[in-house]
Amino acid sequence: MLDHSKLRGITSKGLLPCPPCCPCRFALPVAWMAQPPPDPHFVLRGTGAAVHALHFSCGGGEPDIPVLFSGSENGFIHVWNLKTHRVDAALDGHGRKSVCGLKTMDGKERLLSQGRDQRICLWDLAEGRTSVTDSVFTENVGFCRCSLLKVAEGRWLMATAAKALEEVQVLELPSKTSVCTLKPEVGAKLGMPMCLKLWQGSCGSQPSLLAGYEDGSVLLWNLSTGKVLSQLICHQEPVMSLDFDSEKAKGISGSSEKVLSIWSLNEQQNLQVQKTHRLVNAGISDITIRPDKKILATAGWDHRIRIFGWKKLKPLAVLDYHTATVHSVSFSDHKSPSDRLLAAGAKDHRISIWSIYTQT
């Protein structure tokens, strides 16, 4: 066995790395000891079709069973028990049309699902029920996922793409009354809205909407006036997904290009590109920032999930498990940080669950 103290005597300066076969307590230089990326924590199989939407509901206390909702191309919504890794229930509410968005409203009992049948359904799942209590007919044929924001107890705002090609509609739930319809100026040529994000500043300020459009631009809408506050052209191709951190006033967007764009919102409510990050392969279908704002995950067309540090966008890991395009990534809302999970759903019918960077 090699004696480290002697080795340190020979070398004049610097720290010797420890061999992995006899780890000791010396710090290990990162560059040399970069570990291979982890394997999935576990894999959920059996959706029977490509997975398009994922949503965790794990915020409940101890008796509550953490669940993961998944929406697949065949129109089923599966409720996965994360203790047993089995399907608790399969919900069929979208006429076998693909489910593209899933959200919960206050716990796992009320689920909001968006399907390609142009409907948004509200499910009542309490006490084993599986019934649609209400639904909204959006008349929109696009792929744009709706965005949900809780503005007060028992009051939500939901943004969806509207019937008219370039429009976004904001509804209040559960009353389904229309708050506003956001129309771009005539001749703006933005194309369809591709992704939406409703958000609200810290101290009860007005909710705003960020929307990514087909021409590669991201618009910030003021909901009360229905006017555009700022427009940023950050991609050459349609914006496939975006996420926004309202604390740092900083957001990230991905498109079908090889570039991730990070932009920030300044005091004057102007969007500015902060930096761009070049990817190895083109195409991002989903971006999610972890609720603790430390890392973010992207779902790539190149079958890979990429993890970045959110502060500096430092690349952290490339998770290569899927064999087809990854459609959706989602972080769990576990109370304890060490339980936090990352789920990714892909075209290969699988949902991979990862436990990564849980210690920080």
Add this chain to the structure above:
Amino acid sequence: MAAALESALQAAGAGPCPGAEAVGAVRAALAAAGDPAALGERERARLGAFLRNLAAGPEEPAGPWRSLFLESPPDLAFCALTDSLAAPRPGWRLPAVPEVLEQFLRQGRLAALICELCQQHSRPGSVERHDALLGRIVCLPDLVGNGLQGRSPAAFFPQRYFPVLGGAVLQVLHNVSASLRGGLDCSVSFISHILGKVCVHGRQKEILSVLVPHLTDLTKSDCIWQRICWRLVECVPDRWMEAVVLGFVQRAPGADVLSRLLGNLVVKNKKAQFVVTQKMLLLQYGYTTAVLQNLLGYLALDGLRRALLIKVLQELLETWSSSSAVKHSPLEQQQYISKAILICLSHLKEPEIESCRQELLTSMMEGVKCHLDSSLPQIRRLGMIVAESISSKINTDGPVLTFQYEEDDEARELKSLLVQAAPLGVLPGLPDNENENADAALPPVLESNRKSTTATTHVMPDEESDAELDSDDDLIPYDMSEDKELKKTKAPVYIRDCIEVLTGSEDLDKWEEAVKALESLVRKNPVAAREVSVELAKILLHLEEKTCLEGFAELRQKAQVAVLTTDPIPVAQYLTSQFYSLNYSLRQRMDILDVLVLAARELSCPKGHGKTKHSGAQNPCIQFLPESGSSKDWRRIVDERIKSKTRRFAKGQSQVEQPSGPNEFNSLAGHFFFPLIQNFDRPLSTFDLLGEDHFVLGRLVHTLAVLMYLAVNTMAVTAMGKALLEFVWALRFHTDSYVRQGLLSCVSSILLSVPAERLLQDVTEELLETRSWLEDVVEKDPDGDCRRLALQNLLLMENLKKKLETAPS
């Protein structure tokens, strides 16, 4: 008064040793006579004889004779002193006369002498006197040096003397200027003579380093000084004109200064015109770019001279576009001419270009053709750059020529010559003013700067702490080396699959993958590769780039080398036979040569052999225990770190043993070499090595040199050497310098590879012939690289001879 002097001289008598009283009397009489210039002829002759006697006497004269020399007319004193230096028996004169001369210089008598000679220009018989004195003034360091047998005092070293002379000249010029202002006529021709003679003696640097800065200052705004200056250079006799013009052009700090100093000399003086427009540009090429800029800027600065500028440009272009010049003149000269052309172009104005556009276009087309024909890459690039520049000048609105070449420092320098704005008419006073303005403007700027810096320093800590908080350092990244470009299709696994894809497939993705995979497949399965080796070689030789695959040429070449090394004999036979067959492009033929060289290198290198074997042994086994693998890895890394951080005082013990193995090239050298050398003189309808395709010939010759070098220690080396020597002999007068360089490297590799005793026994005569050819090349070849290589070869031969001489004893 003159009578008093005469009587004193008479009293002193004509004897060789005048007494102390006589010297004193003459001094007093001289002082009484006042202006020495007013002396009559007779008195001057007498006084001259007296001084000569004084200096030539057998003993040192008594009394204040030194002062006498400094006070008497400077020409008489200078003649007497310099005469006495040349006298046969030095005696007392040795230390004394140079001392007097030194004082003579120090007291400014030299200026007085020149001044006097300038004023005497109209006197009868002055021409001979002028010539004699001119020689003595200019050659004083030599005279003193000869007289003192090389032990001359420091004041008479050329480095010291000529600046003093320059100072004297300047003083005389000041006198001239003063008298011109006083309305008196004045001649500067004697000064011109001095200047010319000094320059032609090669002392331009010393004298002009004094004159040029002062004259630059004086001529700035004074037209009298400018006229004096112009007159000064115009009066230089033709035989010395070249040296003077060269000196001025090299020393002048800028084209505008040169223009003030020389005036329209080139228009008035044929000789100067020849020097400036022909000799310095077309016949010589050692001057710096700054000199060129001076010269051409000078031509551009005046309307009369601009005609010359255009003429110069035409002549330069003629040379540039002459294929014989491109072929036979050295690279440095071509660079020089290109620079000159670019500078000329930068000075030309729109209407002037308009007037000679057609000529420019013609010479550009011709020049481009013969430059691109050259086998030397530097010359090709020179041609491209110059042609681009010309075309951008003549086609201001239309499309311009653009070439692809490497942008390095040289290319950028050349291009900068074209775009630079000639600093015409910059007022010398301006920069100072600007400086003052800048100074005046400085404080507020500084203040604001200071403010901003303090502001930033205030901000900085916040930012830093913010940055610390904001860093992702607590998140340790995983290994991301596997994150590569996503491949759409899988790489083929079998060589035959590759062949199928490469020959017939329309699927471009598959095709790309096959090209990428082929080398490793061949290396992994040598047995399978041998079955189809020739077929593979054929496919690869004809393989053309279907898609925009990055590094395609390299991938193909690597695969070719792999095929050739796995099954050398049949593939080498195939490739060498194809080199001389019909219907191949030059590119393919050169590919064949490259592949042969690379494969030969790989085969002859024992290290590569060991490595491939090693990896071959390691590849099939699956690593069941990753621990052991990584532990080997860490041991290696630890060893390396220890090595890099430990200082060893003893060398030699720790050296790793070189891996060794049989030279695989031994049995193959002939197969690579002889087929290539066989057919070079048989032209095909599409391929004529000795004619048009000399570039391929150059590559062939270089290839043969490398093969010869790699064949060291093989059996066939002697036969190869003999054949190669004959080949070299046949081509030794080839016009292309690239071919000649190759031939010379062939000779080097023969000398290095063939054992010395075999060389002497088998090829003595050829070697002797080669030697005489090498000597010829060293002396006469226009290409610098050729000369150097030939010299190296001669040295190698010498070493060989020495080795053989010492060996028997």
